[in-house]
Amino acid sequence: MKYFIISLVVLMLTLGVGSVGFAGKAKGPAPVTFSNNQQPTEDQGPITSEAVARGPRKSTNRQIMNIDPSLANPVPVREAMGFTAGLSGLYHIPGDFASIGAAAAVLNFVGTSGPTTFQLDNASYSEGTVTFGSRPGTDVVTIQPKAGTAVTVNFITAANAGKGFAFNGANHVTIDGVNAGGASLTLQYASGHPFPSSDAYAGTIYISGGSSNITVTNTTIKGNILGATWQTQTDGRPAVFIYGQTAQSVNQNISIDHCTIINATFGIKALTDAASTSGATMNHVTYAYNNVGGAYGGNVLTGALTEFVGDFHYDHNTIDGIEVADFYWNFGETEYDHLWNFAANFLFDFGQYSGGHIYSSNTGSSVSYNEVKDVHNTLDGEGGFLVYGLVVRLTGTFAVHNNRIQGISNVDNGGQMYGLRVQNVNSYHNSVRLTGALAHSNITVSCLNGTGDVKNNAFSNEVTGGAATTVTGMLSATTSDGNAVYCATGRQVSGFATPGAYLAANPTKDNHSIFGVGINFSADLHITSGPSAAENIGVSHVLLATDVDGDTRDTTDAGTRDAGADEFANTGSPIAADVYPATPLPPATSGPSGVPQIPKAVIKNNSLSATGAFNVTLTATSGPSVYTDTKSVSIGANNVATVTFANFTPLAGAYTFTVTTALGGDATPGNDVSPV
Numbered sequence: 001m002k003y004f005i006i007s008l009v010v011l012m013l014t015l016g017v018g019s020v021g022f023a024g025k026a027k028g029p030a031p032v033t034f035s036n037n038q039q040p041t042e043d044q045g046p047i048t049s050e051a052v053a054r055g056p057r058k059s060t061n062r063q064i065m066n067i068d069p070s071l072a073n074p075v076p077v078r079e080a081m082g083f084t085a086g087l088s089g090l091y092h093i094p095g096d097f098a099s100i101g102a103a104a105a106v107l108n109f110v111g112t113s114g115p116t117t118f119q120l121d122n123a124s125y126s127e128g129t130v131t132f133g134s135r136p137g138t139d140v141v142t143i144q145p146k147a148g149t150a151v152t153v154n155f156i157t158a159a160n161a162g163k164g165f166a167f168n169g170a171n172h173v174t175i176d177g178v179n180a181g182g183a184s185l186t187l188q189y190a191s192g193h194p195f196p197s198s199d200a201y202a203g204t205i206y207i208s209g210g211s212s213n214i215t216v217t218n219t220t221i222k223g224n225i226l227g228a229t230w231q232t233q234t235d236g237r238p239a240v241f242i243y244g245q246t247a248q249s250v251n252q253n254i255s256i257d258h259c260t261i262i263n264a265t266f267g268i269k270a271l272t273d274a275a276s277t278s279g280a281t282m283n284h285v286t287y288a289y290n291n292v293g294g295a296y297g298g299n300v301l302t303g304a305l306t307e308f309v310g311d312f313h314y315d316h317n318t319i320d321g322i323e324v325a326d327f328y329w330n331f332g333e334t335e336y337d338h339l340w341n342f343a344a345n346f347l348f349d350f351g352q353y354s355g356g357h358i359y360s361s362n363t364g365s366s367v368s369y370n371e372v373k374d375v376h377n378t379l380d381g382e383g384g385f386l387v388y389g390l391v392v393r394l395t396g397t398f399a400v401h402n403n404r405i406q407g408i409s410n411v412d413n414g415g416q417m418y419g420l421r422v423q424n425v426n427s428y429h430n431s432v433r434l435t436g437a438l439a440h441s442n443i444t445v446s447c448l449n450g451t452g453d454v455k456n457n458a459f460s461n462e463v464t465g466g467a468a469t470t471v472t473g474m475l476s477a478t479t480s481d482g483n484a485v486y487c488a489t490g491r492q493v494s495g496f497a498t499p500g501a502y503l504a505a506n507p508t509k510d511n512h513s514i515f516g517v518g519i520n521f522s523a524d525l526h527i528t529s530g531p532s533a534a535e536n537i538g539v540s541h542v543l544l545a546t547d548v549d550g551d552t553r554d555t556t557d558a559g560t561r562d563a564g565a566d567e568f569a570n571t572g573s574p575i576a577a578d579v580y581p582a583t584p585l586p587p588a589t590s591g592p593s594g595v596p597q598i599p600k601a602v603i604k605n606n607s608l609s610a611t612g613a614f615n616v617t618l619t620a621t622s623g624p625s626v627y628t629d630t631k632s633v634s635i636g637a638n639n640v641a642t643v644t645f646a647n648f649t650p651l652a653g654a655y656t657f658t659v660t661t662a663l664g665g666d667a668t669p670g671n672d673v674s675p676v
């Protein structure tokens with residue numbers, strides 16, 4: 001039997017195995033071995049491993065860090081200093097105790113008989129590591145400044161001792177800087193003392209040993225950086241380090257909130273001593289309402305690095321001033337930053353920087369309402385650094401929602417920039433805007449890279465100077481709909497030359513999304529005027545949570561809601577009418593000649609107004625048989641319709657078809673023919 005063949009325009013892509021990984025380099029000595037073949041590619045799928053690639057390291061003289069996790073100053077057993085019963089009530093420092101360390105030593109020895117407050121009456125303190133240990137009971141111990149007093153605690157370091165406040169099996173301790181009425185608290189390191197290079201576990205706040213119910217609030221927490229300037233640093237430590245140990249009890253009920261986090265390698269680091277499961281060593285951890293980064297007084301290298309933290313809530317933080325420094329990438333990590341999912345050390349092996357890297361948190365966790373304003377890399381020739389707004393991967397299914405992300409920049413040749421990097425999470429109602437002129441045309445840029453359920457987001461990629469195939473609005477997710485996606489110079493969806501091609505390949509995705517129409521963000525990623533592609537396009541039953549301003553969303557079928565993090569009033573300026581066809585859908589790419597075929601085409605109404613009747617025409621532009629048929633169709637606002645054309649009985653041979661829409665007043669006539 002003879003056959004006919006239908007040929008369509010097909011775009012072939014060569015994709016790297018896996019997905020976005022490490023920046024590239026030929027590595028120096030390292031404790032683990034990695035693949036050296038990964039290159040940035042346009043369309044990145046789910047990751048199960050990261051890889052290393054490209055470019056020489058500037059030096060192979062890697063520093064070797066001390067990895068002894070023990071406290072430099074372990075919990076002391078001292079004389080009770082006149083205290084024979086548990087502490088209770090208000091104690092002055094100085095006065096009742098000569099120093100904060102002395103107060104903590106007595107607390108560790110005699111415990112409490114009621115709620116206890118250590119009041120800091122001086123403006124300045126010089127302390128070694130202040131260690132809070134285990135004690136019975138649930139009395140809360142609070143450390144706070146005297147009313148109206150701005151207090152600074154300067155921690156004195158030694159080469160092997162670099163922790164500030166250390167909680168080792170401690171419970172029910174609150175550090176409250178108050179931050180009102182002139183009372184404030186700053187925790188920092190004293191100058192003129194050795195950097196704790198041999199204490200790889202140092203941190204201004206260090207929590208380990210099964211500590212529980214630890215709160216640090218309203219406090220400025222400075223990490224520790226060794227170097228005359230940010231870019232000349234040769235060592236550094238985080239502001240907060242939670243260390244989970246598989247042989248110890250769970251660190252749990254930890255809250256770092258309403259703090260200013262500056263001058264640190266990591267704003268918060270929460271890692272384990274061995275491969276673990278989410279919540280096994282760290283559980284019920286909240287990091288919320290913090291101001292992080294250079295805009296608040298000192299750069300941070302990465303906003304967060306966490307792995308295996310259960311019930312983790314990274315919410316309502318403002319990230320403004322994450323700046324890349326390359327010493328650790330070139331010379332080796334100097335602090336503990338091992339990630340067990342990848343058998344790799346983060347700073348030396350990844351070449352990634354972000355407002356937060358969240359790995360392996362469980363269902364019930366959240367990454368929400370964060371505002372990422374500035375994550376930037378000014379260094380070129382590094383081998384392809386990767387710069388992100390937020391990274392949430394290898395987790396349970398939970399919502400990454402109502403985040404606003406902008407100010408992402410990267411000048412590294414061959415590098416990559418992504419607003420959101422997610423894997424198998426629900427990404428709902430996020431707003432991402434990428435702007436600026438690229439330093440190199442081979443920098444890959446997208447608002448979204450990842451998998452999962454992606455709905456009701458507003459993605460606007462407005463960068464210039466990149467290649468059309470590597471500058472995109474989003475990468476195709478597992479399921480998605482109700483998104484406003486705009487890419488000014490490249491592709492709306494990675495891997496697809498047109499939205500019509502994407503629709504043809506994914507007929508059940510994004511039927512209610514708007515592609516290629518501007519979102520009209522204001523400076524803080526609210527929307528105050530139209531026309532905006534985000535207006536009223538969100539799909540129903542997605543997220544009950546309020547928007548970034550506390551405004552309620554109507555999630556019902558009868559109601560409407562906007563895409564993105566901001567629920568805004570109708571602008572009165574709807575987007576213009578636009579329809580476009582997907583690639584025609586014949587029943588097969590080949591079949592027997594002489595047998596009737598039923599051709600179809602999917603048409604998208606890419607606007608918020610019903611179209612009224614308009615014509616759609618299917619034409620065989622090449623082939624042994626002549627075929628053309630026109631049908632009239634009406635499509636509801638922001639919806640799709642499948643048009644069925646008259647039967648086609650082909651002669652033997654090859655055919656090419658096009659489908660054309662003819663909507664009067666179509667605002668984008670350039671997308672009216674498919675294939676184009």
